[in-house]
Amino acid sequence: MEDKIYAYSTSPHVKTPRTTKKIMLLVCLSLLPTTITGIAFFGLKALLILLLSCASAVLSEMIFNLIAKKDITLILKEFDFSSLVTGILLGLALGVNYPWYAPVIGSAFAIIVVKMLFGGTGKNLVNPAVTGRIFIFMSFQAAVTAWIIPNGDLTTSATMLEDFLGGNLPTLSNVDLLLGRNVAGCIGETCKVALIAGGLFLAATGVINICYPALYIGVAGLFSVVLYGFDFAYFLPSILSGGLMFGAIFMVTDYTTTPNTATGNVIYFVFLGLLTAGLRKATGMESVSFAILLGNLIVPLIDKFVINRPFGHSRTRKEKAAKNA
Amino acid sequence: MRKLFNNIWFKCISVLLAVIICSGGLIAVLSDVLYVSPEVRTKRALIKIYGEEKSYSVVIDTDSTDDAVNSPIEYEKGKIDKIYIIDKENETDGEYDFVFKSTGYEGYKSGNVTLWVKVSVNGGNRRISKVILENYTKQTLMSKLGNGYYDTFLTDVTDGYFTADKDGEGVKNVVTGATKSATAGVNAVNCVIAYLEG
Amino acid sequence: MKNDYKKIAFDGAIKNNPTLKLVLGTCPTLALTTAAMNGIYMGLAVTFVLICSNVLVSLLRKAIPKEVRIPAFVLIIATFVTIVRLILDYFLPDLNDIMGLYLPLIVVNCIILARAESFASKNGILPSALDGLANGVGFMIALTLMGAFREVLGRGEIFGFKVWNFTLDFFGTSAGAFFTYALFIALFSLIYGAIADRKKDKAFSPVLKEPNGEAE
Numbered sequence: 001m002e003d004k005i006y007a008y009s010t011s012p013h014v015k016t017p018r019t020t021k022k023i024m025l026l027v028c029l030s031l032l033p034t035t036i037t038g039i040a041f042f043g044l045k046a047l048l049i050l051l052l053s054c055a056s057a058v059l060s061e062m063i064f065n066l067i068a069k070k071d072i073t074l075i076l077k078e079f080d081f082s083s084l085v086t087g088i089l090l091g092l093a094l095g096v097n098y099p100w101y102a103p104v105i106g107s108a109f110a111i112i113v114v115k116m117l118f119g120g121t122g123k124n125l126v127n128p129a130v131t132g133r134i135f136i137f138m139s140f141q142a143a144v145t146a147w148i149i150p151n152g153d154l155t156t157s158a159t160m161l162e163d164f165l166g167g168n169l170p171t172l173s174n175v176d177l178l179l180g181r182n183v184a185g186c187i188g189e190t191c192k193v194a195l196i197a198g199g200l201f202l203a204a205t206g207v208i209n210i211c212y213p214a215l216y217i218g219v220a221g222l223f224s225v226v227l228y229g230f231d232f233a234y235f236l237p238s239i240l241s242g243g244l245m246f247g248a249i250f251m252v253t254d255y256t257t258t259p260n261t262a263t264g265n266v267i268y269f270v271f272l273g274l275l276t277a278g279l280r281k282a283t284g285m286e287s288v289s290f291a292i293l294l295g296n297l298i299v300p301l302i303d304k305f306v307i308n309r310p311f312g313h314s315r316t317r318k319e320k321a322a323k324n325a
Numbered sequence: 326m327r328k329l330f331n332n333i334w335f336k337c338i339s340v341l342l343a344v345i346i347c348s349g350g351l352i353a354v355l356s357d358v359l360y361v362s363p364e365v366r367t368k369r370a371l372i373k374i375y376g377e378e379k380s381y382s383v384v385i386d387t388d389s390t391d392d393a394v395n396s397p398i399e400y401e402k403g404k405i406d407k408i409y410i411i412d413k414e415n416e417t418d419g420e421y422d423f424v425f426k427s428t429g430y431e432g433y434k435s436g437n438v439t440l441w442v443k444v445s446v447n448g449g450n451r452r453i454s455k456v457i458l459e460n461y462t463k464q465t466l467m468s469k470l471g472n473g474y475y476d477t478f479l480t481d482v483t484d485g486y487f488t489a490d491k492d493g494e495g496v497k498n499v500v501t502g503a504t505k506s507a508t509a510g511v512n513a514v515n516c517v518i519a520y521l522e523g
Numbered sequence: 524m525k526n527d528y529k530k531i532a533f534d535g536a537i538k539n540n541p542t543l544k545l546v547l548g549t550c551p552t553l554a555l556t557t558a559a560m561n562g563i564y565m566g567l568a569v570t571f572v573l574i575c576s577n578v579l580v581s582l583l584r585k586a587i588p589k590e591v592r593i594p595a596f597v598l599i600i601a602t603f604v605t606i607v608r609l610i611l612d613y614f615l616p617d618l619n620d621i622m623g624l625y626l627p628l629i630v631v632n633c634i635i636l637a638r639a640e641s642f643a644s645k646n647g648i649l650p651s652a653l654d655g656l657a658n659g660v661g662f663m664i665a666l667t668l669m670g671a672f673r674e675v676l677g678r679g680e681i682f683g684f685k686v687w688n689f690t691l692d693f694f695g696t697s698a699g700a701f702f703t704y705a706l707f708i709a710l711f712s713l714i715y716g717a718i719a720d721r722k723k724d725k726a727f728s729p730v731l732k733e734p735n736g737e738a739e
Contacts, residue, residue, distance in 0.1 A: 140692065
């Protein structure tokens, strides 16, 4: 018998060529339409904010790794583009009239405090982009007086969402809201068509499961309808205004901060939908990021209580019935 | 008898009673020594309002012994405890200051808010020129009523009553999150306006 | 004996800092770190109550039966807090306004009750007083540092003097208070751990000697 050389290896024995780096690059690609429309609507300041946010995110992760005494070549080899994605998401979640140092500080906070201090990629407790956005929102309120309509004049006005939360049906048509014409808001959240395109691209490549964001958006819309007195005219505007679509497609679907099981996911997204609509009605301001943050904190609880049936386990009732029969 | 003295409950209760009586005595003595009289409180309030001590003549003062001036002026939502007229160095006719100490009811948990209100009278024109907080009972969110809140009261007396209700009538006050305490403060100022108008 | 006193003082102020290591008394910490000066005022009030209550509890430690020790301690602490309030109302009424609701809350400040329960009821008068002083000073330093941090970043001032025009309103809010507290606890553990490790390394570094005779 010839001596065969067996190669030892532990599981997993089946590997896919899909790596974290590739997934993050796919997400960056899907954010491209939104970025382009955002810059087209809001001008070069938007580009500046995005660049600053990305640069700050990537640099802060590298500097943190350097301080933690990792080798520079190792850092560059291990660089998965997750901090770049966080930077882009955070930049897209800001309005245009934030000062230039806002995305820098916010990105650094998001990456260092929310991601790196908890253990790096895949170990964050909450979504870093959402927390960074909340941090910037709470820090620079005085600097942001109102939102800017992108109709060339860059005049300021309240967002459609604030109008709508005051109880009036918005004055823009649904098509306008969909395309983002004359809609005031954050850089990335105004053109819904671009967002939907990005979302479909991600679903087609298998990065996200499109049912869950759809569930979140649907439940939020339905609950808004309920809260405003069962008036169905509120359904489309409540979905299409504010940061709901942007948050639902890109921010909530972060792998780390969603439950592990299908049932858990359903519970999580329904809960998020109810919470978003409820908080919007109760506080009268855009509360998607706060709802997502609260939801993220509940995910470990959902994971603890929703247990999948183990492989091979059969219910005791059937066993008892089989015994008695 | 021995058994009673050695019983653990007797010891516990007697020790607690001893502590209570001693501390009670100490606090009683000290609060007498460190007593802050109403005149001193008035003086402190005037220093806060004017930046220096002022002498005043009494119109109403519930803490004085003179029966002619020591009944408060009561309204439905508050009362006025003290009304002073401030002596001015250069007496110009028709120009003087009132200082009111008024209490507004209907605060959080039915508590009160007591304010000092300074009204400057110039000929026929009467204007509220400063409002400061004296004290309050049972309110927990008084820190939410900042300088902006007290500055909204600085209007002419004829401009009308105030309200802290965002749907009510009158000159509105913008309150962040402490509606009941703000209502009590507003009632206190409204009492002053009612006294001057009525 | 002197070594004992040094150890008590060091433990109380730095090694077992009540705010940053034992995480006691978080309520005034979170509420009064909005300005550095508030930290100093609160620290002084708490130090005074700590020393007085520690001394009195230590005096009475043989007399109070252990079944009622907690109510007795709380009574003693409440007495001293009332005395502090009377003194402040008479001599420094502005401080009374600034500290507001948090002055009566010193009664249930966990630091004072914890030191009374764990130290003063078991040790003599002078060590108890020193322990009270050390803990109070530790509390005051922690609060002042956190207050300065939040004031500089949140309002651009320090001790009331304007430093720069840049503000991050986040640090003026309650969320910022929690975040600053967590940051300081982490920093304290990091710095103290690093210093303690270095001391340990110096104390126990093995002395390597070449064996006599042939090498290897």
